[in-house]
Amino acid sequence: MTAALASLGRSGLEIIGFIVGCVRLLGEAAYWLLVGPFKGYKLRVGEILRQSVRIGVNAVPIVFLVNFFVGVTLAVTVADILNIFGAPEFTGAVMGVGFWRELAPLLTGIVMAGFAGASLAAELGTMKVNEELMALEAMALNPVRYLCVPRLVAILVMVPVLTLLGSAFGIFGGYIVFTALLDFSPKAYYDKMVEAMAYKDIWVGCMKAGIFGTIVGLVGLVQGFSVRGGAEGVGRATTNAVVYSIILIIGTDCALTIALYF
Amino acid sequence: MSEQQPPPASTASPSPGSEPGPGADRDAAFQKGDVIIRVRNIKKSYGDREILHGISFDVRKGETVIIMGGSGHGKSTMLRLMIGAELPDSGTIELFGKEITGLAEQEMYPLKKRFGVLFQHGALFASMTVGENIALPLREHTDLDEKIISIIVKLKLELVGLRDFEDLVPSQLSGGMRKRVGLARSIALDPEIIFYDEPGAGLDPVMLAVIDELITGLSDKLGVASIVVTHEMQSAFRIADRMLLMHGGNILAEGTPEEIRASDDPVLQQFINGKAEGPIPLRLSSRDFAEDLLGG
Ligand SMILES: Nc1ncnc2c1ncn2[C@@H]1O[C@H](COP(=O)(O)OP(=O)(O)OP(=O)(O)O)[C@@H](O)[C@H]1O
Numbered sequence: 001m002t003a004a005l006a007s008l009g010r011s012g013l014e015i016i017g018f019i020v021g022c023v024r025l026l027g028e029a030a031y032w033l034l035v036g037p038f039k040g041y042k043l044r045v046g047e048i049l050r051q052s053v054r055i056g057v058n059a060v061p062i063v064f065l066v067n068f069f070v071g072v073t074l075a076v077t078v079a080d081i082l083n084i085f086g087a088p089e090f091t092g093a094v095m096g097v098g099f100w101r102e103l104a105p106l107l108t109g110i111v112m113a114g115f116a117g118a119s120l121a122a123e124l125g126t127m128k129v130n131e132e133l134m135a136l137e138a139m140a141l142n143p144v145r146y147l148c149v150p151r152l153v154a155i156l157v158m159v160p161v162l163t164l165l166g167s168a169f170g171i172f173g174g175y176i177v178f179t180a181l182l183d184f185s186p187k188a189y190y191d192k193m194v195e196a197m198a199y200k201d202i203w204v205g206c207m208k209a210g211i212f213g214t215i216v217g218l219v220g221l222v223q224g225f226s227v228r229g230g231a232e233g234v235g236r237a238t239t240n241a242v243v244y245s246i247i248l249i250i251g252t253d254c255a256l257t258i259a260l261y262f
Numbered sequence: 263m264s265e266q267q268p269p270p271a272s273t274a275s276p277s278p279g280s281e282p283g284p285g286a287d288r289d290a291a292f293q294k295g296d297v298i299i300r301v302r303n304i305k306k307s308y309g310d311r312e313i314l315h316g317i318s319f320d321v322r323k324g325e326t327v328i329i330m331g332g333s334g335h336g337k338s339t340m341l342r343l344m345i346g347a348e349l350p351d352s353g354t355i356e357l358f359g360k361e362i363t364g365l366a367e368q369e370m371y372p373l374k375k376r377f378g379v380l381f382q383h384g385a386l387f388a389s390m391t392v393g394e395n396i397a398l399p400l401r402e403h404t405d406l407d408e409k410i411i412s413i414i415v416k417l418k419l420e421l422v423g424l425r426d427f428e429d430l431v432p433s434q435l436s437g438g439m440r441k442r443v444g445l446a447r448s449i450a451l452d453p454e455i456i457f458y459d460e461p462g463a464g465l466d467p468v469m470l471a472v473i474d475e476l477i478t479g480l481s482d483k484l485g486v487a488s489i490v491v492t493h494e495m496q497s498a499f500r501i502a503d504r505m506l507l508m509h510g511g512n513i514l515a516e517g518t519p520e521e522i523r524a525s526d527d528p529v530l531q532q533f534i535n536g537k538a539e540g541p542i543p544l545r546l547s548s549r550d551f552a553e554d555l556l557g558g
């Protein structure tokens with residue numbers, strides 16, 4: 001019993017330490033991004049581009065697949081129900097609002113937790129284990145400026161971009177179902193979608209995506225930094241990065257959806 | 263590295279204003295024989311285990327100081343403290359006459375550009391080629407032209423006998439080769455102090471002699487101070503100006519190679535002669551072995 005309590009207390013402390021770590025990293029990254037360049041510490045623009053390709057461009061296929069399949073699934077389900085009420089064309093409205101505002105940010109965020117968060121944690125963790133981080137610091141190079149800022153900027157820009165693409169892919173999946181499978185007119189799908197949507201839907205979606213991207217980046221990097229021990233520690237950090245980001249993304253999404261709906 | 267636009271060739275030497283390059287903020291006041299590292303009463307614990315019980319020593323400009331000691335007796339820890347990678351629990355460390363404990367990160371940078379570190383396992387950046395590893399400090403801390411950087415990289419690689427390996431990545435190198443690349447990287451900025459953590463581990467006897475010559479050459483010709491942690495006794499006696507034996511968190515013996523050889527301290531003799539029998543315990547544990555086995 002006391003052992004169980006102690007272990008509960010330990011994991012409680014660990015989680016508090018983890019959250020403090022995320023907030024601190026966010027603060028330090030903001031410093032090196034916004035203040036550093038004015039003090040003669042150059043921003044690594046080329047590295048930001050390289051990381052954007054690594055994190056963003058390479059993720060396009062998987063973002064496409066996930067959003068497309070969920071789009072197809074959702075459209076089949078919704079069209080069937082709406083047909084009962086004799087209003088199948090409202091499928092377009094559901095798909096539009098659903099994807100731009102809710103599904104694409106959430107799905108893309110979760111995909112990125114696995115795609116980018118895990119690889120950030122593994123990369124940083126391996127560098128920590130190999131003393132590469134210590135070597136950087138010994139060369140008067142700050143790891144947050146040198147490694148974290150380019151990765152965080154890349155992910156903060158790329159996740160919203162991927163989310164916009166994801167929305168398009170999901171709505172395209174619905175469109176295929178609506179026109180090819182159910183044989184309704186494309187125009188009805190499109191008209192109802194435009195009718196139901198507001199600009200707010202798009203910017204809320206983008207904002208969520210930005211927040212989810214930041215979560216994925218911070219969690220992955222902090223997990224990487226906190227690696228102890230060898231390969232085993234890297235494995236644990238990678239798993240934690242994915243699990244923590246998914247939980248945080250879904251929790252934040254829930255809170256934001258409720259807070260922003262009205 | 264693509265954002266590093268090479269500046270016009272005329273600025274090939276470190277520019278004064280912006281980022282200080284090697285030599286820019288160098289203190290001309292340090293003469294051969296001046297104390298360049300001063301360590302006083304350093305204590306360090308991990309958890310409730312005290313690893314260092316109050317270490318004090320000096321290193322002078324141009325001097326090669328060997329740190330010997332059993333595995334796990336805190337040599338690497340002492341190095342990490344000296345390069346500011348960790349903080350001691352108490353005591354002071356001065357580099358170039360400046361107290362580094364409690365120094366803010368950015369105040370430490372000018373000092374860090376004046377020393378080089380060879381880590382125990384090389385600590386090469388796995389995502390970069392050998393050449394990029396060595397070029398990194400030059401690209402980040404100097405305004406040197408890319409052409410000059412490439413020449414310096416080749417020179418440093420030649421010094422460690424690896425000129426043909428510039429385009430390989432660390433995973434394609436053997437352990438000893440990684441060590442030598444790490445050494446080339448640590449001298450890229452022509453530092454005034456170099457910390458070496460077991461430079462000879464994993465090297466063949468010939469390469470060991472080459473590295474020894476490199477270390478003594480840097481010290482004799484350029485006045486570089488070297489702090490070398492090593493287990494290679496032959497090489498230690500070859501390059502040392504002074505030797506320290508760390509044992510159980512203290513400095514057990516200190517002296518010139520001749521003094522060390524002549525000492526009749528049993529621990530020292532056991533250590534430099536590599537005998538299994540003697541006063542040095544096999545384990546770091548303070549508990550009795552039988553008690554450990556039976557007591558649970
Ligand atoms: N980060 C750490 N956390 C906890 N204990 C540590 C840590 N680093 C080192 N130690 C402990 O400090 C002691 C000294 O370690 P250190 O690496 O300095 O030894 P060393 O003299 O360099 O040994 P070797 O010759 O094997 O490299 C060891 O007992 C080790 O267990």
Ligand SMILES: [Mg+2]
Pocket residue numbers: 337338339382459
């Ligand atoms: Mg060591």
